[in-house]
Amino acid sequence: MFQIKDKQKFVTIVFIVVVLLIAGVLFLAFELQKEKDSPMQYAVARVSIDGANVEYINLTLQEDGVIDLKPKYHVPVQLQIKNHAICFHNVTCPDKICEKAGYLKKDMDMAVCMPNKTVVRVELMSKQEWEKQKH
Template identity: 30%
Template sequence: MKKHDIVLIGIIIILVLIGLGSIKFHQSQNGKDLRFAEITQNNVLIERIDLNAVEEPREITLPGKYHEIVLVEKGRIRFKETNCPDQICVRTGWLENPGDYAVCLPNKAIVNITEIEN
């Protein structure tokens, strides 16, 4: 390897570390913002939940052809169970960060996380 190759690799490593540091910093700041979970079905807002204000876990049953339960805990939400054919929404797991979402296409239900910055 030539000297300029080593310098180039060093610059790339520094840029990657700066990028990772800024991502980590942004994630640490998310706890200071208001995070909401929005549950929609057939393009209609069913419920909007302040995830920071949840004190006890609770379940929300969605209407529709398929039996679907959404579980809400402090700071996170997920599809707990459904009897739709593919179970993709359940396998998506916990949603915690703004921009996270899960979709149940057969039941036309969406759960997504949004935030309002302080």
């Protein structure tokens, strides 16, 4: 059978494994509870032209593609959405600083096209806030 020294090692190993299992279960329980308590957050791009909010684009749900603002708002600006991020694309301004801002996807990311008076700003919204903005 076990000798005293081997038995102590075995008991120590079993104790450590049990403690780690309990810690893992508690961690998962807290993470699941935290996820359940916090509302779903969407990354939403707010597009403003000349100071007025004209579009809200849910980057979390939106598929990749290009949005042309010219037909609807008479502004020669296109926005590209790729991998849940947005950027100025194919803009007609002279120095294209807005395009150099790159893709925006985090809360408070912002890019401005001064000649076309267009601003894109990303903000986090709860599901309820998003539902209000859609209408």
